[in-house]
Amino acid sequence: MADTIALEVTRYCPERDAEPSFQTFEAPLRKDWVVLDALNYIKDKVDGSLSFRWSCRMGICGSCGMMVNGEPKLTCATFLSNYAPGPIRVQPLQYFPVVRDLVIEMTDFLNKLKAVKPWIVRREEKPLSAGEYLQTPEQMDAYKQYSMCINCMLCYAACPVYGLEKHFKGPAVLALAQRYNKDSRDQGAGERTDLLSQEDGIWDCTFVGECTKVCPKNVDPAGAIQQYKLTATIEWFQSLLMPWGAK
Template sequence: MTEESIRLEVARYRPGQDEEPVLVPYEVPLRPDWAVLDGLAYVKDRLDGTLSFRWSCRMGICGSCGMTVNGEPRLTCGTFLTEYGTGPVRVEPLKGFPVIRDLVVDIEDFLAKLSSVRPWLVREGEEPPLTTEYAQTPAQLDAYKQYSMCVNCMLCYSACPVYVLDPDFLGPAAIALAQRYNLDSRDMDDRFDVLGHEDAVWGCTFVGECTNACPKHVDPAEAIQRYKLTAALRSVLPWSRR
């Protein structure tokens, strides 16, 4: 009995050598437990060892296997080939990022944006590393827990029409990360200097695609809107915080 197969149409591109990306078709086994990432691994192991893509945990935790699948930003380890019927399944790099090779994108700008929001606990009068323990109630944990679930997969950036058009936009994941710390009862910062300007929360047009794309239900759109209220109050009442 011949094993059923499905066609992957994979973007191949080597900047400096190729004029533009091209879609190369590959036939891979269509198995009920195979994710798109399994199909790509089959291509690299069996059909074309020159294919380049990122992956690590295969469990939706590391966030490194984010790609564009049939036009949507997805984690390829959690996107199954059977979701696409008889195919084909088109796999391309995440939109909005420079391509290094094939499905691998440059994440330096994304990492810089994450670090700019001071993603650590800020305590006035204390220097890192912090050694004192600060107990929290379950309610205090719940205040920021949702925003702490981000795996930095960058799907929200690829889905965001503002970031695709304006690379200076701070972006949904970085703002949600800032809110994770702003809402932490142990933190004493409000990150207004980073968040309260045109390229940060005020650059968001509230399309909401970032939240739709998030595989961990972080809801960065909500984080952005919540900080808009904080920033507005801070602008009107400069002495107010959070």
């Protein structure tokens, strides 16, 4: 095995550059190194101006998502040796505006996330003295998979519909809405319906399925959206047949 590997990294400073370009760096090709280790090596030893987000280095924080050879990946879980002899092309997550180099602008995602109320909504909170909200293992299984989402946005960079329709709520937001809809302690499904049932809620999704494929935490956003399409369709027919019924 060669002892170094080349990384072609996107460099872009919107205030200065007309368009992004690539800069090639050599990094040690160590068996236990991931792409993020190579980026940190470059930042520490070669060019301190290289910008990228990272934090936990262990697939929990969801900060270090980037395009690695055109695929959305958590760079902390993507080994250099899998790409030997290289070069490895590292780009910011696609379909997002770029702040600088590999750092993307995520305000759009955060606004959409907040809009679906990703928290437990109660009509009335129990007083603390009444104790916990109990849940059986089966009730927990109904949503647990979706709760594994770490908001890394790889599914957005994988979703061709999000690439075309900027208003689309997108995979993670819809999966997280389902995470709370399916939670036996939650009573907010009705409040989320209007938002989810719109064109740019679930209906923009054409079930490409790439979101589920790239998810590093094995969440199935595509499945969540299809499930919700069925729920929304049943509600639609109910409100058509029984317009007097409460929403």
